[in-house]
Amino acid sequence: MAVAAVGRGDSCNAAARALGCATSTVVCAVRRYREAGREALRDRRAGNGHPKVDGQFRQRLERVLAGTPEDWGWCRPTWTRELLCVELQRRGMPRVSVATMGRTLASLGARLKAAKPIVQCPWPAWKRRRRLYVLRCMEAHKPPEEPVLHVDEVDIHLNPKVGRDWCLPGQRRVVVTPGNNQKRFVAGALNVRTGKLTWVEGRSKASTLFIQLLWRIASQYRRARRIHLVLDNAAVHTSKKTRRALAQLGGRIVLHFLPPYCPEGNRIERVWLDLHANVTRNHRCRTMARLMVRVHAYLAARNAQRSASPSLRRADLRRAV
Structure with missing residues (x-):
């Protein structure tokens, strides 16, 4: 053309x-x-040979990305594209x-992701799995008059999470x-069966x-014969x-402890992540009072709508401000 x-x-x-x-x-x-006529306009990519990046190349790249450079003998903690090229070539790839x-x-x-810092549980793997299994069985088989709640605390900072x-x-x-x-x-405290959240605010943990x-849980679950709390x-x-x-509560509340350093076993951790995503991250509240009003508004809306990101009306947001 x-x-x-x-x-x-x-x-x-x-x-x-x-x-x-x-x-x-052009x-x-x-x-x-002009130099060779019509034959010179043919697509010459057919002579390039087989593509270097094929299924085997991708499989080996996935295997390499499953570990860190230190796992494969490199004196570097993170991958770069240049280092990946060298490592794949060392493994026989073009x-x-x-x-x-x-x-x-x-x-x-x-894609590039931030690493997630964790503290490893000191328990043996079999003991940790058994404890989590016992707690899951309790959640599944306890009768309605014995609710199971996951309990945890969260910090609210006036300096916003960026x-x-x-x-x-x-x-x-x-x-x-x-x-x-x-x-x-x-x-x-999150009820694992109904999703209802009970919370209190304080100035110190x-x-x-x-x-x-x-006491708030005991007052909200007055008809419960026994209340089971799963916590750290x-x-x-x-x-x-x-x-x-x-x-003083007469043994109505029973505590069941998770294995040490096992936040993934506590369902309320997901609620706190949603709270930070919807309220505290990049917030523009200049006073702690305004920020806490928004925190309570979000938690109340979550209870009402059973949604991780409840849509608050503008009028509600103005009251929160």
Whole structure:
């Protein structure tokens, strides 16, 4: 088409604009046609041989990405595209360019992610799995008059948690921090059967906050014969004040402890993640009072709509502000 356009008298620039390609593409096509005729216009990519990136290449790349560079003998903790090219070549694969490696990673759905720091459970794997299995069986088989709730506490900071947000090219979201950080603490209990959330607010994460939650749970589940709480091994859950409060409640509330450092076994952790995503991340509240109003509004709306991201009406948001 480029050669035909130039043959009709169009300039190379005009032909390139009409075809939506670079002017150099039209110039090269015309030059090849003048030098060797029609045969020079044939697609010559058929002589390139087999593609370097095939199914086997992708499988080995997935196997490499399952570990860290240190697992494969490199003195570096994170992968780069250049290092992946070298590692695949060391494994007998053809050497590819950095751009080709980037396209291959995109085709696999691989992307740069922040690492998740965790503390490993000190229990043996079999003991940890058995404990989690016992707790799941309790949740599944307890009668309705003995509700099972997952309990945990969350920190609310006046300095906002900074997170990603959609922005136009050349723009970046700006979040003004108040400077002097303030904290509030929310203790909550999630009913695993109904999804209902019970929570209290406090100025410190002490036994008093947890005891306040115990009395709130006891008042909301008055008809319950026994209330089972699944929670972690924090000191406030086993303090002397807490044991005295449990005794005052007449043994109606029974504590079941998770294995150490096992947040994935507590369902309420998902609620706190949603709370940060919907309220505290990149927030613009200048006072802790305004922020806590929004926190309570979100938790109340979540209870009402049973949704991780309840849509609050504008009028509600104005009241929260």
